[in-house]
Amino acid sequence: MKIINETVEIDGIDKEILRSLMNDARKPVLEIARKIGISGAAIHQRLRKLDESGLIAGSKFVINPKVLGYSTMAFIGIYLDKAMRNPEAVKQLKEIPEVLECHYTTGNWSILIKILCKDNEHLMYLLNDKVQTIEGVSRTETFISLNQQIDRQIQL
Amino acid sequence: MKIINETVEIDGIDKEILRSLMNDARKPVLEIARKIGISGAAIHQRLRKLDESGLIAGSKFVINPKVLGYSTMAFIGIYLDKAMRNPEAVKQLKEIPEVLECHYTTGNWSILIKILCKDNEHLMYLLNDKVQTIEGVSRTETFISLNQQIDRQIQL
């Protein structure tokens, strides 16, 4: 179990290390060490501290979904007719693998989701046969992403 | 330069390897090899092939923004008064580090962005002093994420 501080102080060397690894999680620590000009052991120690602080949530291989035929991303605003049904609706959304994000939001909708699908037909199937059939879902509004121009993490 | 095929076939072993690494990019290949029951060299070769296919977009350390004090995520729908200004507006959005995603979308808005900020005051600052001041931006609609329930990649 990680201890997560409210806020953590990181210096320039920490930032250099993290920026390298945010860009390529498999970059050898020794390579970063040589570039920065400190020892591998020092980086190791800093990374352990950063990990213990909870700042490092993990590491991931990033898959290019287009290569698997997933070329259409869309955002769907969902109106739920009873707020009490929300947890159950989210549970059902988790069962839909194409749902990548799900947020309770302020504003018109109860929930906003991001989905990734193969094409418009697949999108229609997800809307009509998966999302709309969830109990409590009264209406949806769909926004297809024609083109994603930015995709990144918070900058250090 | 990677060659990106339109669609790629992957078998169960590829999926096991990728699922492991999507979960932890630094997991040693040999560890995965022992778990699956094939040699490290075989995994190495498969990973090379997967990389060449373009399926592997890269790897990342994932930062927990809450530890840096970023606790408010929001989606902002942006109305642009002239479609011709879109590329310039996107260019300016890229200059705002808090903007994590930016999509051209169908529907009411020209652009939908996802931003991460420290608190509501920071959000207001970004809206009023950064986003709204971009030339061509006529109006925005903000949806604060009260709680993110799902955050994942496409499943293999």
Added chain:
DNA sequence: ATTGAAATATGTTCGTA
């Protein structure tokens, strides 16, 4: 596609400054 083995490089720990 897969293997084992060999060579090279990296990860990890620890005593010390």
Added chain:
DNA sequence: TACGAACATATTTCAAT
């Protein structure tokens, strides 16, 4: 914090199947 040294593992390549 940082270092170097020592040890344990992992990566990478390759000839053989």
